[in-house]
Amino acid sequence: MSRAGLDLARAPIAVIGLGNVLLGDDGFGPFVVDVLGSQWTFGDEVELIDAGTPGLGLATYVSGRETLILLDTVAATGSPGELRLYRGEELRALPTKPRVSPHDPALGEALAMTALAGSAPREVLLLGVIPESTAMGTELSEPVRRAAALAGELVPRWISRAGGQLTARSGRHFGDVWWTRPVRAHVARS
Amino acid sequence: MWRGIETILRGRDPREAWLFTQRFCGVCTTVHAIASVRAVEDALKLEVPLNAQYIRNLILIAHALHDHIVHFYHLSALDFVDVATIPEADPAKASSIAESLSEWSGNSKPEMKKVQDTIKGLLGSGQLGIFAHGYWGHPAMKLPPEANLLAVAHYLQALDVQRKANQVVGILGGKTPHIQNMAVGGVQNAINLDASAALSMDRIYMMKDLFDEVVPFVQQVYFNDACAVAGFYADWFDIGEGVTNYLSVPDLPTDTASTTFDLPGGMIFDGKVAGMKPISGARDEAWRKGVTEDLTHGWYEGEGAQHPWQGTTKPNHTDFQDDGKYSWVKAPRFEGKPMQVGPLASVLNAYAAGHEPTRRWTDLALSKASAIAGKTITVDKLHSTMGRYVARAVRCAVLSELALRHWELLVKNVTGGDTDVYNVPTFPTRPVEGVGIHEAPRGTLSHWVVADSGVITNYQAVVPTTWNASPRDAHDVPGPYEAALVGTPVADAERPLELLRTVHSFDPCMACACHTLDVEGRTLATVKVL
Numbered sequence: 197m198s199r200a201g202l203d204l205a206r207a208p209i210a211v212i213g214l215g216n217v218l219l220g221d222d223g224f225g226p227f228v229v230d231v232l233g234s235q236w237t238f239g240d241e242v243e244l245i246d247a248g249t250p251g252l253g254l255a256t257y258v259s260g261r262e263t264l265i266l267l268d269t270v271a272a273t274g275s276p277g278e279l280r281l282y283r284g285e286e287l288r289a290l291p292t293k294p295r296v297s298p299h300d301p302a303l304g305e306a307l308a309m310t311a312l313a314g315s316a317p318r319e320v321l322l323l324g325v326i327p328e329s330t331a332m333g334t335e336l337s338e339p340v341r342r343a344a345a346l347a348g349e350l351v352p353r354w355i356s357r358a359g360g361q362l363t364a365r366s367g368r369h370f371g372d373v374w375w376t377r378p379v380r381a382h383v384a385r386s
Numbered sequence: 387m388w389r390g391i392e393t394i395l396r397g398r399d400p401r402e403a404w405l406f407t408q409r410f411c412g413v414c415t416t417v418h419a420i421a422s423v424r425a426v427e428d429a430l431k432l433e434v435p436l437n438a439q440y441i442r443n444l445i446l447i448a449h450a451l452h453d454h455i456v457h458f459y460h461l462s463a464l465d466f467v468d469v470a471t472i473p474e475a476d477p478a479k480a481s482s483i484a485e486s487l488s489e490w491s492g493n494s495k496p497e498m499k500k501v502q503d504t505i506k507g508l509l510g511s512g513q514l515g516i517f518a519h520g521y522w523g524h525p526a527m528k529l530p531p532e533a534n535l536l537a538v539a540h541y542l543q544a545l546d547v548q549r550k551a552n553q554v555v556g557i558l559g560g561k562t563p564h565i566q567n568m569a570v571g572g573v574q575n576a577i578n579l580d581a582s583a584a585l586s587m588d589r590i591y592m593m594k595d596l597f598d599e600v601v602p603f604v605q606q607v608y609f610n611d612a613c614a615v616a617g618f619y620a621d622w623f624d625i626g627e628g629v630t631n632y633l634s635v636p637d638l639p640t641d642t643a644s645t646t647f648d649l650p651g652g653m654i655f656d657g658k659v660a661g662m663k664p665i666s667g668a669r670d671e672a673w674r675k676g677v678t679e680d681l682t683h684g685w686y687e688g689e690g691a692q693h694p695w696q697g698t699t700k701p702n703h704t705d706f707q708d709d710g711k712y713s714w715v716k717a718p719r720f721e722g723k724p725m726q727v728g729p730l731a732s733v734l735n736a737y738a739a740g741h742e743p744t745r746r747w748t749d750l751a752l753s754k755a756s757a758i759a760g761k762t763i764t765v766d767k768l769h770s771t772m773g774r775y776v777a778r779a780v781r782c783a784v785l786s787e788l789a790l791r792h793w794e795l796l797v798k799n800v801t802g803g804d805t806d807v808y809n810v811p812t813f814p815t816r817p818v819e820g821v822g823i824h825e826a827p828r829g830t831l832s833h834w835v836v837a838d839s840g841v842i843t844n845y846q847a848v849v850p851t852t853w854n855a856s857p858r859d860a861h862d863v864p865g866p867y868e869a870a871l872v873g874t875p876v877a878d879a880e881r882p883l884e885l886l887r888t889v890h891s892f893d894p895c896m897a898c899a900c901h902t903l904d905v906e907g908r909t910l911a912t913v914k915v916l
Contacts, residue, residue, distance in 0.1 A: 218394060218409050249412025250563050252460055256549045308515035309460070312504065313545050334394065374405065 207243035208262035209360045210317075211351060215269055216249050217375045221276075221327030221340040224347075225267035230373045231348040239361030255306040263358040264317040265351060266303070270324030277325065277339025279346060284320035321354060323347055334375045345370065392697075395845040400426045400837045401570045401811065403845065407833065408564055410847065411895060416449045416555060417826040418833070418847070419568045424644075425833040426570045428668050429820025430813065433642040435806035438572035440796040441558055441585075443638045443648075444593070445565065446824070447789045448554035451600055453827040454729075454782040455551065458608055459537075459544040462775070462890040465883060466615050467529060467537040469514075470522035472505045475531035484536050488606035492543045493536070501539040521883040528618050540607050547603045550596045557589050557596075572808035577800055590797060597789050604786040612779035613751050616772050617758025626771030626888040628870030629724050630657035632731035633853070635665055635673070635832070637825040638788060640795070644668065648788055649825060652735035653720065657769055662738035668823045672721075677832065677848060680717035680859040690860055691719060694834035694846040695819050717856040717865060718848050726866040727829025727853040728892060730768060730777035736784075737765065743787055747780045771870065774891035813840035826850055828893050851895040867892060 211232065213225030226246040233244050247257055258264060272280050288307050303322075310316040325347070328337035336344065348370070352362055391410065395403055404422035408415040420442055427434060434442075477498035484493035508514060521527070529537070552562050558575065559565025567574045578584035616623075632654040636647035644667055651665040665673045678691035692698065717724070725731070736744035748765065755776065756763045768777060817838040824831045829850035836844040856865030867889065874888045 216409060216412065218391075218406065246564060247412070248409060248415065248563055251413045252456060253413055253552075253563065255460075255545060256552055259545065259549065305516055309545065312508070312516055313542050315545075332394065375409070 206260040207241050209242045209265075209355060209358050210245060210257065210261045210263070211242070211265045211267070211355065212245045212247045212254075212257055213267045214247055214249065214254075217373075218332060218334060220329045220331055220333045220335065221325070221337050222269055222330045223334070223336060223375065224269050224325045224327070224340055224344060227336060227371060227373060228267045228344050228347045228351065231344060231371055232351060234372070235348065235365055235370070236352055236362045237365055238355070242355055242360040242362070250302075252302045252305065254302050255309045258306045258317060259310045259313070259315040261317040263319045263354075264321070265354055266320070266322040267347060267351070268303075268322060268324050269327045269330065270322075272324065272326055274326045275339070276328035276337060277343045279343050279350075280324045280326070282322040282324065284317075287320055287322055319358070323350065336371075336376070341371065391847060392842075392845045395842050398842050399840065400429070400813070400835060400842050403835065403842060404568050404570075407847065410849075412563060413453070414826060414828070414895060415563045416445055416559065416565050417824055417831055419565055420446060421822040421824045421826075421831050421833040421847070422835075423568050423570045423822065424668065424824065425820045425822030425835040426811070426837070427820070428822055429818040429835055429837055430570075430811050432571055432809055432811050434572045434644075434809060435804075436642055436799055437575075437577060437796065437804060437807050439639050439642065439644075440792050440799065441567070441573050441575055441807070443792045444789065444796065445555055445558050446637070447785050447792065448551050448558075448597075448600075450785050450827045451604060451782060451789065452548045452551035452555070454778055454785075455544050455548045455604070455608055457778065457827070457890075457893050458612060458775075459541045460548075461893070462887075463537055463541060463611075463615075464517065464520045465887045465890055466527070466619060467520075467534050467541075468522055468524070468527040469505060469517045469520055469534065469538060470509065471527075471529075471531040472502055472535050472538060473509065473531075475502060475535040477502050477535065480532035480535045480539075483532060484610075487610050490602060490606040492539065492607070498535055498539060501542065502535055505535075505538060521881050524881060524883050525877045526883050529615070530618075533614060533618065537611060540611055543603070543607070547600055551600045554593050554596050554600075557593055558585070569808055571811045572806075575807055577805040577807060579800065590793075590800075594793055597786075597793060601786040601789060604782050609747075609751070609779050609783050610754070612775055613754035614758060616751070616755035616763075616776050619772060620755065620759035620761065620763060622772035622887065623763055623767040623770045625884075626774075626870040626874055626891060627769045629726045629864075629866040630769050631655050631720070631723050631725045632734050633720055633725035633727050633830050634732040634735045635823040635825050635830050636667055637823070638792065639667075648791070649732070649784075650736050650739040650741055651732070651823075651825060651830075652739060653725070654731075654734055654738065655723065657766075659734055659738045659765070662735055664735075664739060668821050673823075674821060676721045678719050678722070679846075679848065679852075680719055680856075682717070682858070682860040691722075694821075694832070694848055695836050695844060697834070697844065697846040716852060717859045718853050719856075719859055722861075724856060724859070724863055724865045724869075725853055727850045728774060728777075729781040729827075729829070730774045731829060732825055733777040733780050734768065741784075743784045744780065747783045748777075751776050751780050771874070771888045771891045774893075778893070813837060815839045817843065828895050829853060849895065851892075854892045855894060867894075 213229035215222040215225040217223035229246045325343045404419040407422040408419035480498045481495040556562040576584040579587045634651040636651035638648035640646045652662045680691045822833040832848045834846045854866045
């Protein structure tokens with residue numbers, strides 16, 4: 197954990213939260229990453245990354261992993277807050293589109309690019325949540341917040357099964373993330 | 387761009403605005419962090435220590451190197467490179483061409499053979515993967531098979547190189563893609579040359595090792611490939627001129643007050659490069675007064691132009707109206723005129739200013755492209771789609787030199803005993819206005835903040851893509867994309883590769899802006915409106 201995001205050594209297990217924390221439920225991935233980091237201490241073989249919306253840059257974080265666990269919102273039929281699990285084969289079959297900018301979501305491309313370069317992850321899991329609202333805002337909806345709690349219990353098991361070391365921490369509350377804290381303007385008068 | 391961000395920032399502490407603004411866009415995170423702290427510092431007239439300037443500059447340079455490499459190889463090279471011809475290439479010939487041009491170690495014959503075999507396997511499998519959407523066999527493709535092979539070999543190498551550039555951002559910023567080390571007044575990197583947790587000599591030299599791998603790739607591989615594409619596709623120097631008013635801001639400050647810079651900025655009107663007017667910095671009065679955003683054709687309440695400090699964002703979505711409101715993009719104007727921003731603007735302004743590295747790399751690029759094209763390509767040909775590709779490579783080469791310079795400046799300063807990284811901000815009990823400027827990979831970025839008694843009361847970001855993708859203004863004058871796409875020839879209407887070339891030449895940040903229409907009004911791509 198001390199090396200999270202530094203990329204000095206590639207941890208074989210990466211948990212990557214995707215989404216924009218300023219767009220309501222789109223912040224699910226980064227939110228769950230924060231939950232995991234506040235509830236567990238992980239060994240050096242595990243890297244937690246709040247990757248935001250890296251577009252084509254996702255390949256950078258995907259490359260060279262053994263196990264990749266992705267957390268994101270998905271457009272799927274169902275009710276808000278329902279979780280869906282996808283595996284590598286389904287994700288590799290995602291269609292790629294001609295892109296206008298490097299910013300469009302690029303999971304299919306990141307997997308294809310790393311496959312071509314010989315650095316594709318061996319195992320890929322994507323835990324997706326069906327959002328209620330992705331309008332501008334810093335709060336998760338109630339159903340997605342509940343889904344985040346469930347994800348916070350599922351993901352550690354997968355990390356453990358993939359060979360990652362983890363120890364429970366105490367002291368921090370669930371989901372006390374900086375972007376959802378209320379405005380508390382500071383006044384420092386001169 | 388990020389429309390309505392003021393609703394999230396209003397009432398917050400200006401010192402934490404950068405944490406939110408770097409979430410505008412997942413690709414351009416660091417640029418919005420740094421523009422934000424600079425805006426608040428400008429409002430407070432707060433200087434930042436030299437170490438903080440150098441650390442920020444190194445982050446900005448490393449980010450730009452990463453970003454330009456990805457743009458060329460992973461976003462746009464396939465507009466010019468036909469993977470389907472690679473099986474016909476002679477790997478030995480490809481290798482000898484490349485080795486005659488540079489000392490880069492990745493151009494050996496075995497390397498070329500390996501890449502050719504990979505591509506043959508891919509084509510044979512029918513599973514084209516990442517290349518499935520290339521325009522193979524398109525009549526507008528012109529590179530010889532050996533050049534295509536070299537380009538794809540470098541495409542693969544670039545995946546590794548861009549990651550190394552990104553690691554520099556991680557070392558200084560604490561994390562990527564969202565850096566953790568910014569502060570209004572400086573940076574939060576504790577400098578301790580002996581400690582492992584702080585910015586130590588170990589880490590400083592780790593950065594140097596990374597630059598030592600990235601810089602040669604930029605100067606010997608990316609730069610040469612861009613020149614080759616320019617030479618083989620020299621007709622693209624006559625296409626996609628668009629708006630020839632150019633705007634860039636100075637960047638890479640070298641003093642605590644941000645009055646001297648390693649990259650000059652300025653403005654050019656009507657393509658008159660020799661008549662360039664410099665912009666001296668964020669406090670330049672012409673710059674501060676000159677920027678407005680026009681709402682006439684945007685889906686927002688209101689008409690006419692607003693200065694960003696008085697800017698509002700109240701969505702008012704109507705259907706597509708040809709002569710009315712037709713875009714989520716506001717129309718930024720400078721002194722009432724549309725401006726092109728990006729590496730071309732930055733390079734032309736620096737060229738006109740006599741900036742030595744910019745002149746040297748530009749002249750070298752044009753001579754290399756001319757040699758391949760068999761005709762002389764001059765600076766005035768840069769007002770074009772290909773000019774934007776060449777200028778990006780020139781800027782990247784210039785930045786790669788400046789990476790080493792700013793690394794040396796930092797080392798010299800800290801080994802001289804200066805460990806200051808932060809000046810404490812204090813907020814007056816009256817409204818103050820500030821602008822933070824950054825010449826980002828996609829061009830001029832400015833954040834405009836108004837704060838009163840330590841609380842944000844307004845915040846607007848005017849981002850590069852809104853300059854370039856801007857709709858028409860109240861006088862019906864089109865923005866750069868719209869103007870550049872008019873007159874771009876299309877050989878095959880079903881596969882409008884040529885339009886992509888021109889759009890890609892601007893390197894759009896469409897997550898921040900909105901959607902692009904071609905000249906017939908057909909949607910090229912639709913992206914989420916933020």
